[in-house]
Amino acid sequence: MALTDDIKQSIQQGYRDVLAGKDIRARYGQRLMIAEIAKYMGDITENDGQRTSPAAACVVEAGTGTGKTLAYLIAAIPVAKALGKTLVISTATVALQDQIVLKDLPDLKKHSKMDFNWTLAKGRGRYLCMSRLEARLHDEGNTDSDTMPLFLLDGPKNEEPGTRAFFEEMLASYGSREWDGDRDHWPEQIPDDVWRQVTTDHRQCTNRHCSYFDSCAFFDARKDLDDADIVVANHDLVLADLALGGGAILPEPENALYIFDEAHHLPDKALNHFAASLPLNATRQWLKQLSQALVKMQPYLAAGTQAAKSLDRISSASREVDLVLNRVYEEAEQNTGWEFNEERRTAQWRYPEGELPEAMADLSAESRIATANMVRQLGVLADELQGAFDERKEHEIDRETAEAWYPVIGSFHARAEDQLRLWTAWCEQGNAKPASESETDSEAGEEKESRPPVQKSPPPARWAVRQRWDHAEDITLYSSPVLADNLLYSRLWSRAYGAVLTSATLTALGRFDRLNARAGLPQGSRFLVVPSSFRYGEMATVEVPAMSAMPTDDGFADELVKRLPDLWAGEKATLVLFTSRRQMQQVRDALAPDYPELIITQDDMAKGEVLRQHCSRVDEGRPSVLFGVASFAEGIDLPGKYLHHVVITRLPFSVPDDPIEASLAEWVTQRGGNPFMEITVPDASIKLVQAVGRLLRTEQDTGRVTILDRRIIARRYGQLLLDALPPFRRIIER
Numbered sequence: 001m002a003l004t005d006d007i008k009q010s011i012q013q014g015y016r017d018v019l020a021g022k023d024i025r026a027r028y029g030q031r032l033m034i035a036e037i038a039k040y041m042g043d044i045t046e047n048d049g050q051r052t053s054p055a056a057a058c059v060v061e062a063g064t065g066t067g068k069t070l071a072y073l074i075a076a077i078p079v080a081k082a083l084g085k086t087l088v089i090s091t092a093t094v095a096l097q098d099q100i101v102l103k104d105l106p107d108l109k110k111h112s113k114m115d116f117n118w119t120l121a122k123g124r125g126r127y128l129c130m131s132r133l134e135a136r137l138h139d140e141g142n143t144d145s146d147t148m149p150l151f152l153l154d155g156p157k158n159e160e161p162g163t164r165a166f167f168e169e170m171l172a173s174y175g176s177r178e179w180d181g182d183r184d185h186w187p188e189q190i191p192d193d194v195w196r197q198v199t200t201d202h203r204q205c206t207n208r209h210c211s212y213f214d215s216c217a218f219f220d221a222r223k224d225l226d227d228a229d230i231v232v233a234n235h236d237l238v239l240a241d242l243a244l245g246g247g248a249i250l251p252e253p254e255n256a257l258y259i260f261d262e263a264h265h266l267p268d269k270a271l272n273h274f275a276a277s278l279p280l281n282a283t284r285q286w287l288k289q290l291s292q293a294l295v296k297m298q299p300y301l302a303a304g305t306q307a308a309k310s311l312d313r314i315s316s317a318s319r320e321v322d323l324v325l326n327r328v329y330e331e332a333e334q335n336t337g338w339e340f341n342e343e344r345r346t347a348q349w350r351y352p353e354g355e356l357p358e359a360m361a362d363l364s365a366e367s368r369i370a371t372a373n374m375v376r377q378l379g380v381l382a383d384e385l386q387g388a389f390d391e392r393k394e395h396e397i398d399r400e401t402a403e404a405w406y407p408v409i410g411s412f413h414a415r416a417e418d419q420l421r422l423w424t425a426w427c428e429q430g431n432a433k434p435a436s437e438s439e440t441d442s443e444a445g446e447e448k449e450s451r452p453p454v455q456k457s458p459p460p461a462r463w464a465v466r467q468r469w470d471h472a473e474d475i476t477l478y479s480s481p482v483l484a485d486n487l488l489y490s491r492l493w494s495r496a497y498g499a500v501l502t503s504a505t506l507t508a509l510g511r512f513d514r515l516n517a518r519a520g521l522p523q524g525s526r527f528l529v530v531p532s533s534f535r536y537g538e539m540a541t542v543e544v545p546a547m548s549a550m551p552t553d554d555g556f557a558d559e560l561v562k563r564l565p566d567l568w569a570g571e572k573a574t575l576v577l578f579t580s581r582r583q584m585q586q587v588r589d590a591l592a593p594d595y596p597e598l599i600i601t602q603d604d605m606a607k608g609e610v611l612r613q614h615c616s617r618v619d620e621g622r623p624s625v626l627f628g629v630a631s632f633a634e635g636i637d638l639p640g641k642y643l644h645h646v647v648i649t650r651l652p653f654s655v656p657d658d659p660i661e662a663s664l665a666e667w668v669t670q671r672g673g674n675p676f677m678e679i680t681v682p683d684a685s686i687k688l689v690q691a692v693g694r695l696l697r698t699e700q701d702t703g704r705v706t707i708l709d710r711r712i713i714a715r716r717y718g719q720l721l722l723d724a725l726p727p728f729r730r731i732i733e734r
């Protein structure tokens with residue numbers, strides 16, 4: 001749809017109004033970003049609401065201080081409204097989600113004449129299920145009741161005293177409409193094990209057949225989604241929706257214009273969603289629970305009925321699964337070269353190139369057949385129970401039995417499906433496939449020219465982890481795609497009406513290649529790096545002091561203990577970043593006695609509390625030193641006086657034993673590439689840029705970054721890492 005004068009006018013006027021209303025000046029990068037997104041959306045062609053132009057995404061890297069949220073909202077809202085599409089804004093973190101919903105959208109609405117409404121989308125598990133709450137209350141102390149089966153979903157009961165009173169309070173509060181059933185709106189934190197008893201998932205929900213359907217918290221919230229111009233979600237919810245086919249929770253991709261903020265997280269999150277795992281002994285325990293549930297259910301089903309026959313079939317299918325899992329365990333236990341890490345009490349084994357040894361491949365095939373049979377039989381019983389909700393027909397199962405047992409069987413069915421996913425993934429051909437044989441093959445011919453620029457997919461990563469506890473042991477099998485490119489392409493990019501990806505760190509070593517390879521972006525996508533408004537050379541320095549030890553030397557931790565006090569002396573607020581928790585604690589233990597009330601590590605208390613204590617010390621004029629690892633290198637925002645010095649102890653190279661990264665490295669090597677230069681260094685560059693990005697949060701901030709890892713100047717790749725940092729003034733001791 002070409003941008004009409006009306007839309008252009010709406011965008012321009014909206015921007016002018018917000019600048020005037022908030023008394024802020026236009027930023028060059030922000031204007032560029034607005035223009036780029038508007039132009040991208042204007043280039044999408046359509047016919048009767050269906051996109052006709054090839055799939056394409058718009059990728060904008062915009063650093064801190066660009067004002068990117070305002071930029072994409074101003075550009076996208078008028079276009080989405082004119083098209084009648086829903087704008088789906090997806091973030092990786094709750095903090096950004098809250099900022100958009102509680103601050104950015106209300107601000108834009110207040111200061112511009114744009115007319116729009118919005119809602120926050122959450123998964124079903126964030127809402128109260130009245131059916132389960134009612135059953136929970138009804139059944140306490142009443143072990144023979146009809147809804148007793150629901151307890152089977154909760155596992156062993158280990159209740160806090162007072163939980164019943166708590167559930168009654170919930171009921172009263174929901175009944176009087178003081179509370180809307182949203183877990184996040186309850187005045188206090190609800191512990192996970194309590195909440196799990198009163199929420200549900202799509203497999204256990206009886207939907208329209210539920211007697212609480214008309215007053216259901218989840219479906220009420222779901223109605224708001226249908227009417228909203230803007231839906232704010234998170235990457236996990238978008239991916240979960242896509243895994244269900246798209247359109248189950250959120251608008252269908254064809255009717256959505258997506259904005260992925262913090263988009264650099266999307267490929268890894270996609271890998272998580274399409275990974276599978278199966279703990280062998282825990283699954284055998286679960287099979288015992290299943291058979292106990294079936295025994296309990298039997299008296300409710302008349303002999304000779306279809307449901308009773310299904311019950312028998314599930315019993316025998318689950319026995320077969322148990323037998324084959326036992327053999328898988330023995331095979332994995334005896335014929336795998338486990339090497340225990342005594343400290344972690346685990347051992348790991350990755351199957352090179354994803355290839356299983358013959359005996360394991362045969363057992364996987366048997367497991368898949370047996371598990372598929374169990375899934376099928378559970379599905380048949382779930383369908384029969386669901387059928388009993390239909391009051392227009394006669395049924396062999398009475399409604400009370402169906403209401404009581406459907407969630408239980410639904411839950412067992414869902415868990416069995418998860419197990420089947422692992423076996424299916426373990427039975428897939430392990431060899432690399434050309435993209436033409438992959439999922440994208442089913443796409444329409446016209447999409448071919450916009451396919452991701454990936455020729456071959458690496459085989460899935462397959463590995464096993466063996467864990468020991470004091471009196472037990474288990475082996476868990478894993479499978480994960482190594483790249484999410486084809487998955488994201490086929491499920492998201494090829495279907496979406498449009499998609500914008502933005503973040504402060506989308507390039508690695510100055511290029512978008514890494515993102516492209518991992519996210520499978522369509523070939524027609526456009527890419528922009530928005531110049532920053534920060535005067536980096538005047539605002540900060542990056543310093544590499546002389547050190548007598550390299551991070552790979554034994555004496556490095558001692559050197560840190562010696563050097564750090566000089567580095568934080570005279571500073572009010574310092575952040576010291578480590579790449580390993582063990583080293584962070586070692587250095588803290590050595591220094592804390594001499595510097596009481598100075599160091600706070602991120603493990604000392606919850607993150608919010610760590611930051612609050614740090615800021616309050618700074619407010620009181622006392623110095624404060626924060627010690628953190630990876631999550632502090634990316635996820636904290638300490639503007640102005642709250643952070644003046646970032647110390648990076650070691651370059652953030654990823655852990656070499658991560659099985660997905662190792663599989664990717666293996667694949668790159670096989671193709672004649674250099675995994676260190678193609679994967680490890682670009683990954684480290686992104687993490688380093690993020691860590692350095694903690695320092696300057698506003699145009700007024702100043703400070704310094706000190707890098708204690710001399711490899712940044714001593715190694716050839718070090719120059720690449722240094723050049724990818726913002727252009728701070730450099731002070732390097734030779």
Ligand code: SF4
Nearest residue numbers: 129130131205210216
């Ligand atoms: S409709 Fe589903 S989620 Fe809502 S109360 Fe009923 S079972 Fe629970």
